[in-house]
Structures are given as structure tokens and as C-alpha cells.
Amino acid sequence: MSDKIESKYKVVSLFSGCGGMDLGFKQAGYEIVWANDIDEDACDTYEKNIGPINRGDIAQYDIPTFEHTDVLVAGFPCQPFSNAGSRKGTSDPRGMLYEHTFKFIDKLSPKAVVFENVRGLLSTTTENGKLIDELVSRLEKDYGYHVSYRLLNLSHFGVPQNRIRVVLIAIKNANYIDHVFPEVVDDKDLCIEATLKGINDKLPNQQELMKLNPQALHYGSMIPEGGSWKSLAYDVLPERWKKIRDNMAKYHYPNFFRRYARDEIQGTITAAFKPENAGVWHPTQDRIYSVREIARFQTFPDEFIFEGRTIKSKYQQIGNAVPPLIAQKIGMQLKSYFKNTAVTELKRSKIESTLLNVNQPISNQKISLSLF
Known part of the structure; x- marks a missing residue:
């Protein structure tokens, strides 16, 4: 058994x-x-x-x-x-x-x-x-x-x-x-710095980055570590963001362009992976996370290789996945x-087998008698 x-x-x-x-x-x-x-x-x-x-x-x-x-x-x-x-x-x-x-x-x-x-x-x-x-x-x-x-x-x-x-x-x-x-x-260091430790360009999918439009790169590069769009001066914001800043309650206090600090725990990795609505900016570099890096946050091992026709598809696969x-x-x-x-x-x-044997009629049980 x-x-x-x-x-x-x-x-x-x-x-x-x-x-x-x-x-x-x-x-x-x-x-x-x-x-x-x-x-x-x-x-x-x-x-x-x-x-x-x-x-x-x-x-x-x-x-x-x-x-x-x-x-x-x-x-x-x-x-x-x-x-x-x-x-x-x-x-x-x-x-x-x-x-x-x-x-x-x-x-x-x-x-x-x-x-x-x-x-x-x-x-x-x-x-x-x-x-x-x-x-x-x-x-x-x-x-x-x-x-x-x-x-x-x-x-x-x-x-x-x-x-x-x-x-x-x-x-x-x-x-x-x-x-x-x-x-x-509660005994594991889950901060971003610890999670990304040992990442290098030789790892599979590490050099794959989703391309962003110039405006996203421009504003993302200005966000300080641990900050967001709220860290930017009002006069540098695009008009659309100024309208939101003027009435934060109406727009449910959005937190665009979140850049988590190295000692923080990463926010949710999503399939959409939009730089405005998800905290996907690297803490110290002017770029978003690579495919390999978000795979680390989702606990995929480094030897797990992501296939796909586009880099965007690989981000989506990881965001949709259950962390292993x-x-x-x-x-x-x-x-x-x-x-x-x-x-x-x-x-x-x-x-049950023992009870079944005990409860059998005597005539059906094998009994040995010793004669003296």
C-alpha cells in the first residue's frame, strides 16, 4: 500500500x-x-x-x-x-x-x-x-x-x-x-532588490523589453524611485493629467507611472502591463521590467523559457499565469x-476486515482443536 x-x-x-x-x-x-x-x-x-x-x-x-x-x-x-x-x-x-x-x-x-x-x-x-x-x-x-x-x-x-x-x-x-x-x-525577503538579485543579460528573455511610445518613456524617466506621477511638478504634466490632478476624487485617486523602490514589494504583475496603470518601471533604470524580471516576480525559474510571436505576448502570458x-x-x-x-x-x-472475520458464524471459521 x-x-x-x-x-x-x-x-x-x-x-x-x-x-x-x-x-x-x-x-x-x-x-x-x-x-x-x-x-x-x-x-x-x-x-x-x-x-x-x-x-x-x-x-x-x-x-x-x-x-x-x-x-x-x-x-x-x-x-x-x-x-x-x-x-x-x-x-x-x-x-x-x-x-x-x-x-x-x-x-x-x-x-x-x-x-x-x-x-x-x-x-x-x-x-x-x-x-x-x-x-x-x-x-x-x-x-x-x-x-x-x-x-x-x-x-x-x-x-x-x-x-x-x-x-x-x-x-x-x-x-x-x-x-x-x-x-x-514571514521569513523570506520579498523586496524588489532581493527578487532581482543575480539578473544578467545572459539569462533567457532578459533582453526582451516591450517598446513604449516616446511620451511614456519621457514621463517615466522623470519618476523618482519610490514615486509616481504625483511626484512630478504640475506644470510638466500633459493636459489630460492636469485635469485628473485637479479633481482626484472624481477619478478615484489614480496612481499612474508607479515606480516601486528597491526595498518595497512589487505590485501585481498584470497581463495588460500598461506603464501608466501598473507599477512596471525598474526602480533605478529608465525602462520597464524585462520579460525575465517579471517572470521572477511570478516565481518562474530562470530556466523556464517564454516563447511567443511578440514580446507583448510573453508579458501577457506571465501576467495571466498562476505563480508556480x-x-x-x-x-x-x-x-x-x-x-x-x-x-x-x-x-x-x-x-472492517477483522470485524467481518470475527462476526462470521463458527461453522464458517477454521478452528483447530488439540486433543489430549
Whole structure:
């Protein structure tokens, strides 16, 4: 039985992107048996670093058949729920892609389900109410899972950026549901300087920078370390920014052109990666971060190479990804759950077998009598 417990657990991955979630589970010792994504560039990256992936619209694929599936992971598209996206929710066709996860769950009956998404998921509504409540209800009532979801700042778990995401985990055993999330860590230096230590031009993707327009470069170069557009004198601002500065409350106090200081934790790496709306400026150099540098913030190892037809695509792949480190930590927690459950089931089986033998009629039991 111990060999069975130690064997690799099987993962089915939906909306896999370039493979952040899958890489984390692989690092935790899992085997990815099926993956899918529609983005060709992301699929190129996935195959370069992780393995085969089924390309194209998930709706066009027959659900695979496996002897068993341990974990189904799904990071269904977040743009419909994101503040940085359209916020159209389920009225956006992409906002209904989560329905495919239930088709897979229905057929594969995984032992555990892991969803990851932006915090906007919690406020997204459908005709039945909040989407998050619908997801939980269906997992519990239709499939018998016990479900827990949390809004996590991933920096609390060792990811070097203030990235806030919803993580939902569903398992079959209620006794373990409070123990499947990773523990908070507080002994790791997550500042930008520490995160980018050792970066050099020989690393893959390090010399790839997204091109900016001259105006963006002009204003970005004037922002001091630790500052933003608010650090600039009023008279150097373009007219559009002056109007915003004159009525900050109306525009919800935007913080354009944020340049984090070396001793700060990086803000959220987004797929949009717009220099105005995201803190993507290098602390000390007059440029934005390279592809390799933002991969560091997302905890991709330096040997993980990003493919794609454009540099912009590589930024998008990384911004859309689940940081492998948080996926690895979740994978390790689930691994402990699987092992403990297997041991418990083995003990229960032995006890039931013993009780069955004890309760058999005497005529069916083998009894040896010694005659003297």
C-alpha cells in the first residue's frame, strides 16, 4: 500500500495558459496527464517547458477518460471579472467558460478541485446571485465536495508581489478542508532588490523589453524611485493629467507611472502591463521590467523559457499565469491530504476486515482443536 500512496498523483489542467499552475504541481511531484489552452503562444511556452498540451477551444474537445484523476485545476479566464479587464462578468462569453470545468468534474470525479481567479470573482453576479456562491453550491450539492475559498495576498506565502487572488479548493473529506491551504511564511525577503538579485543579460528573455511610445518613456524617466506621477511638478504634466490632478476624487485617486523602490514589494504583475496603470518601471533604470524580471516576480525559474510571436505576448502570458510557487504549496498540502486519507482508508479497511472475520458464524471459521 505504501508504494501506491507514494506514486505520482494525476492532474487534469483546464485553461492552462503558459503553465504556471501546472509547473507548481509538477514541482510538488504530480503528473500532468491532460492540459488545454486556446492561446497558441502560451501553448508554445507550455510545450517548451512542461510537455504536451491540447491546443484550441476547450468546447471542441471530448473529455478524456482516465482510470482516476486526483486533482482538476482550472484558472478560467479572469478578464471578465477583473478590475483591469472588462468587468462584464458572465455577460462576457469568456465569463461562462467555467461551465466546462463542471463537465470535466462530472465525468472525471477528481478527488480535489482547485480554482484560481481575481478578487472580482467574489462580486460577480449571475441570474442566480453571486457566482462564487453558485460555484460552491454546485460543487457541494451536485458532486459531494466540501469547499473552502479564500482571498489571499500571495506575498504572504512567499510570492514577491502583492498579488491578491481568490483560491477555491474542494475535497471529499470534511475533516481536512481547513488544512488544504498553505501556511503563511514571514521569513523570506520579498523586496524588489532581493527578487532581482543575480539578473544578467545572459539569462533567457532578459533582453526582451516591450517598446513604449516616446511620451511614456519621457514621463517615466522623470519618476523618482519610490514615486509616481504625483511626484512630478504640475506644470510638466500633459493636459489630460492636469485635469485628473485637479479633481482626484472624481477619478478615484489614480496612481499612474508607479515606480516601486528597491526595498518595497512589487505590485501585481498584470497581463495588460500598461506603464501608466501598473507599477512596471525598474526602480533605478529608465525602462520597464524585462520579460525575465517579471517572470521572477511570478516565481518562474530562470530556466523556464517564454516563447511567443511578440514580446507583448510573453508579458501577457506571465501576467495571466498562476505563480508556480503558490501552486506548488497548494499541491504539497493536497499531497498530505491524499496520503493521510489513504492511510486512514487502509486502517479502516483492515478494521472492517477483522470485524467481518470475527462476526462470521463458527461453522464458517477454521478452528483447530488439540486433543489430549
